[in-house]
Amino acid sequence: MQPVEFPPIISRSQKICAIAPSGALREWERFEQGVKVWRDRGYELTIPDRLSQSWGYLAGTDEHRCQQFVEAWNDPECVAIACARGGYGSMRLLEKLTWQELSDRPKWLIGFSDITALLWAIAKHKGMGGLHAPVLTTLGNEPARSQQQLFDLLEGKIDAITLTGEGLITGKVTGILLPGNLTLATNIINTNNCPDLENVILAIEDVAEAPYRVDRMLTHWRWTGHLRKLKGIAIGRFSQAEVSTPSLTMEEVWRDRLSDLGIPIVMNLPFGHDGENAPLPVGCIAELDGDNGTLSYRVNN
Structure with missing residues (x-):
């Protein structure tokens, strides 16, 4: 993977578009809290009239959600798109989009x-970088530090961010940061929507996945050969991890499935569900330090 092109820095009073490309929006109080964070910052956050639509577990039909995304992306006044929530459904849009x-x-x-x-x-x-960061339904519950990191990064007020976790496998590497949810990433690899994983530092997180299911996903990655392409692996929060008895711990799964790769691995970094979710730019230059347990990165706009 090559470094991507990042958008220009943004400033208060500019237009932000909210969209719901995935699951149906039900957490309205939390959504309004996230909207308030943006508006209190001085941004003009616009909400489409049909954001509350639902079609089963989806926030409307694929056509409706795809149209929402395309209109926001092509709006010349809109400088950023804030997704309402996750859930499931954004990968279905990739069947509809004409790039x-x-x-x-x-x-x-x-x-x-x-x-x-x-x-x-x-x-x-498109060769463009986005931001793996809180959605509107989680932004209001973010600690002040990660909220500040998000806006400082978007507004060009910060040169670099360093996150501290715990080194699992030693070594230090520089590569291209590719953050994502492990379950989604597992379903994207070996498709034409997967970026080239050469030279990548993969940053992964997930929620409600038991150690044996994480084991299964990592085993699939091993079979595909993609793990051998990576420069390093940064592991965020794997929250609500249901543990059956008997079970390996999550750390034991990491060691068993990843330690033979011979690349630096850092775990317990502050990003993911149910806690601090530091912003991670997709496609920026990053350094992973397994000796000191850190992930450092910068966006050169």
């Missing part, structure tokens, strides 16, 4: 979890 219909002007796409599918596909097909 040529999207403007070639880089624009911040902000979200995580299910939004991984759009973030990775935009990096692959």
